[in-house]
Amino acid sequence: xxxxxxxxxxxxxxxRVAPDHYRLVLQAPExxxxxxPGQFVMVRCGSAWDPLLRRPFSVAGVDREAGxxxxxxxxxxxxxxxxxxxxxxxxxxxxxxxxxxxxxPQAAEAAAIIGGGMGxxxxxxxxxxxxxxxxxxRVLAGARSRQYLFVPEPAPGCEVLVATEDGSAGxxxxxxxxxxxxxxxxxxxxxxxxREMLRAVAAEMKRRGLPGEVCLEERMACGVGxxxxxxxxxxxxxxxTYATVCAEGPVFPAGEVCWE
Amino acid sequence: xxxxxxxxxxxxELKNPLVTASGTFGFGREYAGLVDLRRLGAVTVKSxxxxxxxxxxxxxxxxxxxxxxxxxxxxxxxxxxxxxxGLPFLRERGVPVIASIAGETxxxxxxxxxxxxxxxxxxxxxVNLSCPNVARGGLAFGGDPAAAAEVTRAVRKATGLPVIAxxxxxxxDLVAVARAALEAGADVLSLINTLPGMAVDVDRRRPVLGNVxxxxxxxxxxxxxxxxxxxxxxxxxxxxxxxxxxVTARDALEFALAGxxxxxxxxxxxxxxxxxEEVLDGIERYLxxxxxxxxxxLVGAAHGGG
Numbered sequence: 001x002x003x004x005x006x007x008x009x010x011x012x013x014x015x016r017v018a019p020d021h022y023r024l025v026l027q028a029p030e031x032x033x034x035x036x037p038g039q040f041v042m043v044r045c046g047s048a049w050d051p052l053l054r055r056p057f058s059v060a061g062v063d064r065e066a067g068x069x070x071x072x073x074x075x076x077x078x079x080x081x082x083x084x085x086x087x088x089x090x091x092x093x094x095x096x097x098x099x100x101x102x103x104x105p106q107a108a109e110a111a112a113i114i115g116g117g118m119g120x121x122x123x124x125x126x127x128x129x130x131x132x133x134x135x136x137x138r139v140l141a142g143a144r145s146r147q148y149l150f151v152p153e154p155a156p157g158c159e160v161l162v163a164t165e166d167g168s169a170g171x172x173x174x175x176x177x178x179x180x181x182x183x184x185x186x187x188x189x190x191x192x193x194x195r196e197m198l199r200a201v202a203a204e205m206k207r208r209g210l211p212g213e214v215c216l217e218e219r220m221a222c223g224v225g226x227x228x229x230x231x232x233x234x235x236x237x238x239x240x241t242y243a244t245v246c247a248e249g250p251v252f253p254a255g256e257v258c259w260e
Numbered sequence: 261x262x263x264x265x266x267x268x269x270x271x272x273e274l275k276n277p278l279v280t281a282s283g284t285f286g287f288g289r290e291y292a293g294l295v296d297l298r299r300l301g302a303v304t305v306k307s308x309x310x311x312x313x314x315x316x317x318x319x320x321x322x323x324x325x326x327x328x329x330x331x332x333x334x335x336x337x338x339x340x341x342x343x344x345x346g347l348p349f350l351r352e353r354g355v356p357v358i359a360s361i362a363g364e365t366x367x368x369x370x371x372x373x374x375x376x377x378x379x380x381x382x383x384x385x386x387v388n389l390s391c392p393n394v395a396r397g398g399l400a401f402g403g404d405p406a407a408a409a410e411v412t413r414a415v416r417k418a419t420g421l422p423v424i425a426x427x428x429x430x431x432x433d434l435v436a437v438a439r440a441a442l443e444a445g446a447d448v449l450s451l452i453n454t455l456p457g458m459a460v461d462v463d464r465r466r467p468v469l470g471n472v473x474x475x476x477x478x479x480x481x482x483x484x485x486x487x488x489x490x491x492x493x494x495x496x497x498x499x500x501x502x503x504x505x506x507v508t509a510r511d512a513l514e515f516a517l518a519g520x521x522x523x524x525x526x527x528x529x530x531x532x533x534x535x536x537e538e539v540l541d542g543i544e545r546y547l548x549x550x551x552x553x554x555x556x557x558l559v560g561a562a563h564g565g566g
Binding site for chain 2: 002004005006044049050051052053054093097218219220221222223224225226227228229230231232241242247
């Protein structure tokens with residue numbers, strides 16, 4: 001049974017943060033209170049029935065006192081273009097928080113956060129929650145170019161290493177080039193980004209014997225596990241089966257995902 | 261005075277004409293925290309098969325103009341799970357349940373009907389004769405009057421429950437298939453299932469869906485569905501559950517006026533989980549504003565001639 005809420009959220013800010021990239025801040029106090037890192041919301045992009053479906057977005061941050069939810073997105077089609085055109089005071093239908101988020105450690109420990117491109121969105125929220133629990137966080141952040149790098153704000157206990165494909169910031173190359181910088185004292189890792197990146201991260205971490213979780217992305221219709229449209233192949237025990245990214249994920253133990 | 265909403269479809273009586281379309285509302289539990297299930301006339305659950313079914317490889321969905329394609333492939337946890345968990349959950353919440361069934365042979369449909377016949381609390385069986393996304397069964401039965409009749413007859417023999425035959429509009433002679441299903445013992449017809457379609461990813465130069473083809477649903481197919489209801493009602497005057505792209509009360513009223521005695525909300529749930537409730541509210545308002553005492557007065561009214 002879903003604990004999700006269906007609310008009317010007021011747009012507080014729509015900011016262009018890079019070419020085709022936007023930050024959307026919504027007034028949705030109940031969602032801000034309930035959301036956990038790794039969970040997502042389904043946003044209706046207008047009031048018409050075309051484009052039809054809601055769009056899923058990871059929660060990139062919450063301000064529980066102000067009752068605000070922050071989303072980061074790239075304009076990839078008609079739905080996201082409509083959202084990019086919203087202005088303060090506009091009202092959007094929000095369904096969420098949805099899905100299974102990241103497992104947070106019980107005690108303060110060292111964690112690695114590995115994100116590529118828009119995959120950094122849920123990890124920004126995660127980094128803040130981990131720091132609030134006294135964890136030490138090393139963030140490995142990758143992007144095409146420096147302008148598309150979304151990294152946590154500087155904070156004690158949080159160290160950010162950067163890689164860009166065009167070499168405009170940090171180490172040139174993919175974020176996986178930074179994996180040797182995950183220190184031995186790190187107890188677990190969290191990753192989100194393109195599937196190929198996640199596959200490479202999971203393989204390397206498996207080799208090192210480090211457990212972790214990955215946040216997956218898939219086309220979705222319902223967002224609550226009803227339509228079975230967003231499945232990915234996972235291992236349950238010995239057996240490979242389909243799991244819904246929306247309800248059984250989007251966060252999965254890295255060892256459960258069938259990467260082929 | 262509040263307008264009367266109770267409808268009678270053969271032996272199937274519903275407190276109001278709003279039901280959920282199979283495959284769009286899971287087993288009700290997925291939406292239980294968001295929707296007041298007791299308000300619905302009935303919940304039609306996702307199609308059940310004898311054994312659990314894994315479904316098709318992803319991607320399974322694609323958005324299209326005012327609609328979407330799906331190729332889920334009848335993924336479901338199987339009828340045993342439904343009897344142990346799915347059905348009790350809905351019964352506890354006091355909502356009538358319609359079980360949708362699918363098989364690869366008439367014998368499989370009959371076996372499902374026999375198992376479900378003994379289940380307490382089922383309002384009816386809906387025989388899915390029109391799933392476009394499976395290699396065997398589904399549309400292969402619904403596309404042909406003789407095959408549709410054979411499956412319906414097998415189900416009819418295996419159960420005392422009201423039987424609903426869910427048909428596709430993608431047939432040469434829909435009235436012939438509808439008549440065959442009714443003569444074989446169907447009490448009600450569900451019109452229509454999704455329409456076969458496909459989308460091609462022009463960047464990857466490959467089909468979007470893992471299954472290549474999918475079923476088109478949403479507002480895009482509504483005119484096709486309304487036509488199907490009109491045509492079958494005109495020829496057969498039988499009880500019909502109309503569906504296909506209903507997102508508002510006015511859409512549902514189109515179906516009723518064309519001849520549907522009940523209506524199902526489907527894809528709209530993905531956009532608005534409360535769509536069925538809101539359509540029901542809108543129908544009540546329409547009836548009250550126009551001084552129509554009973555929803556049944558609207559059924560088929562667009563055909564004229566009284």
